[in-house]
Amino acid sequence: MSAKKDREKRREERQQRQSEAAENARRERLIKLASAAAFLAIVAVAVAVVISQSQTSGGDTNLENIDEVETDLANIPQHRLTLGLSTAKVKLVEFGDLQCPICREFAVNVLPELIENKVRTGEARLEFRNYPILGPESVTAAPAAIAAGEQNRGWDFIELFYKNQGTENTGYVSEEFLTSIAKGAKVPDIPRWNRDREGARAKAEVKHTTAEAEQLGFGGTPSFAVEGPGTKGLEPLGTPGSLGEFEEAIDDAA
Amino acid sequence: MSAPSEGTLRAVTTFVAAFGIGVAAYIAIAEAGGGAPACLAGGGGCETVAESQYADLAGINVAVIGIAGYVLLLVTALLRGDGARMGGFAISLAGFGFSVYLTYLELFVIEAICQWCVISAILMTVLFGLNALRMLRYTGIEP
Numbered sequence: 258m259s260a261k262k263d264r265e266k267r268r269e270e271r272q273q274r275q276s277e278a279a280e281n282a283r284r285e286r287l288i289k290l291a292s293a294a295a296f297l298a299i300v301a302v303a304v305a306v307v308i309s310q311s312q313t314s315g316g317d318t319n320l321e322n323i324d325e326v327e328t329d330l331a332n333i334p335q336h337r338l339t340l341g342l343s344t345a346k347v348k349l350v351e352f353g354d355l356q357c358p359i360c361r362e363f364a365v366n367v368l369p370e371l372i373e374n375k376v377r378t379g380e381a382r383l384e385f386r387n388y389p390i391l392g393p394e395s396v397t398a399a400p401a402a403i404a405a406g407e408q409n410r411g412w413d414f415i416e417l418f419y420k421n422q423g424t425e426n427t428g429y430v431s432e433e434f435l436t437s438i439a440k441g442a443k444v445p446d447i448p449r450w451n452r453d454r455e456g457a458r459a460k461a462e463v464k465h466t467t468a469e470a471e472q473l474g475f476g477g478t479p480s481f482a483v484e485g486p487g488t489k490g491l492e493p494l495g496t497p498g499s500l501g502e503f504e505e506a507i508d509d510a511a
Numbered sequence: 512m513s514a515p516s517e518g519t520l521r522a523v524t525t526f527v528a529a530f531g532i533g534v535a536a537y538i539a540i541a542e543a544g545g546g547a548p549a550c551l552a553g554g555g556g557c558e559t560v561a562e563s564q565y566a567d568l569a570g571i572n573v574a575v576i577g578i579a580g581y582v583l584l585l586v587t588a589l590l591r592g593d594g595a596r597m598g599g600f601a602i603s604l605a606g607f608g609f610s611v612y613l614t615y616l617e618l619f620v621i622e623a624i625c626q627w628c629v630i631s632a633i634l635m636t637v638l639f640g641l642n643a644l645r646m647l648r649y650t651g652i653e654p
Contacts, residue, residue: 283651290593291646294601302608308569309612432565432621451622455559 320441322420329369330412333377337406338415340372341382347485347510349381349503352388352470354478355398355418356425359496363479364419367500374504381485381507385415386466388478394430399463401435404453405444413442485510520645524588524599524638528581531634535577538627542572548627559623565616573613577631580606584638593650600646607639 333340339348353360375381387402389395398418405414418438423429435454436447444450453459473482473493481494481503487510497503515523541548541561548557560566566573580602587599610632617624 287647287650290597290650291600294597294646295604298601298604298608301605302612305568305609306612309565309616436622448622451559 320417320421320437323417323441326413326416326420326442329372329416333372335406335409335412337409338385338403338411339382340384340412341376342379343382345376345379345382347375347381347483347507348384348491349375349507350384350386350482350484350491352386352466352473352475352478352480352482353415354387354389354391354395355402355415356389356391356395356422356430357478358422358425359477360479361419361422364416367503368416370500371503374500375507380511383412385411386469387463388467388470388475388480389463390467390478392426394426394428396463398430398435400454400456400459401439401450403459403462404450404456405439405442407453408444408446408450410439410442410444414438414444417441481506483507483510487511514644514648517645517649520641520649521588524641524645525585527634527637527641528585528588531581531631531638532578532585534627534631534634535574535581538625538631539572539574539578542566542574548625556623557625557627560617560621560625560628565613565621576609577606580609580635584642587642596642596646596650599642603635603639603642606635610635 330340334342336343351360351363372383376383385402385406387399389399402411402414402418405411421434421438423434439447439450470480473480473491475493475495477496480496482491483494483506484491485507492510494506497506538548538561548561568576583602584599584606587595587602590598613628614632617628
């Protein structure tokens with residue numbers, strides 16, 4: 258009887274040892290497999306994050322020329338996308354695409370002096386109208402300029418955008434880039450700017466100015482038009498090549 | 512407290528993954544039409560998120576990646592064995608990690624919230640919990 262009990266006890270102990278060993282083996286296997294699975298998952302997420310972040314690079318969010326833009330535009334009234342006194346007799350309209358490199362050339366090489374000679378003096382006011390023709394990122398950028406204009410920082414936004422422009426449609430016109438331009442342009446209410454640029458009104462305005470540019474026969478950017486006492490409504494100028502030509506057109510329209 | 516049976520875990524995972532496929536498919540279809548999912552509480556959050564450059568990953572819409580993730584999780588829930596347990600755990604961990612990243616982008620970079628993306632992030636978190644429990648409790652025990 259006692260021998261039988263002993264055998265049973267030994268068997269139970271053996272079974273317990275076996276089950277403990279099996280549980281330990283299971284745990285070890287679990288740790289190995291789980292570590293491998295977790296490693297793979299972490300690598301997958303890291304790759305996704307790197308790809309996602311690299312998509313946004315290419316735009317320069319360390320903005321250049323903020324001071325220069327501020328100096329160019331200092332103390333000149335802005336209303337929406339119009340720069341200059343509302344009493345100025347002549348209105349010079351730029352149909353531009355924020356991604357367009359030639360528009361940038363104009364903004365860098367001609368505009369500062371034109372502003373100094375004709376806008377600051379009250380002879381002309383300058384109006385920007387979006388004509389986004391270079392692709393999807395132009396279409397994204399256009400309402401952002403209008404939204405900045407809603408807070409009367411439109412020209413700061415446009416000038417700063419041009420001066421920090423990247424290569425067309427390479428993904429640089431990101432939320433981050435646009436926001437950095439808006440902040441650099443000192444748009445006071447960024448959440449409002451975000452709402453406005455996403456709103457139907459800004460998009461409708463882009464559509465309207467695009468149709469207007471086409472109606473005037475413009476096939477590229479920047480294209481200019483002038484209106485004053487000496488013109489019959491808004492007259493297309495095309496793309497004048499020099500500061501002198503712009504000044505002459507403004508004088509003729511006055 | 513005893514853990515739910517593996518059958519229960521698999522059934523719940525199947526249901527949640529199927530729901531996830533529905534949510535991700537809705538986002539993908541709405542964005543494919545050039546629009547955005549309709550925000551439940553109004554506002555332009557979904558539109559802002561859908562139009563941001565983070566809406567695509569290497570040219571593939573993030574919602575489409577989401578559909579693929581949920582489908583894989585559905586498959587691992589339907590299959591038996593350690594391979595399915597580990598696969599489900601790894602995929603749901605990756606999905607959970609990616610959801611955390613996307614939610615971070617919404618809150619701090621895009622500064623707009625799309626409820627559909629939040630729903631998907633919650634579903635992915637639940638799936639991660641279910642798959643982690645299944646893996647920890649049942650790996651090596653049952654076939």
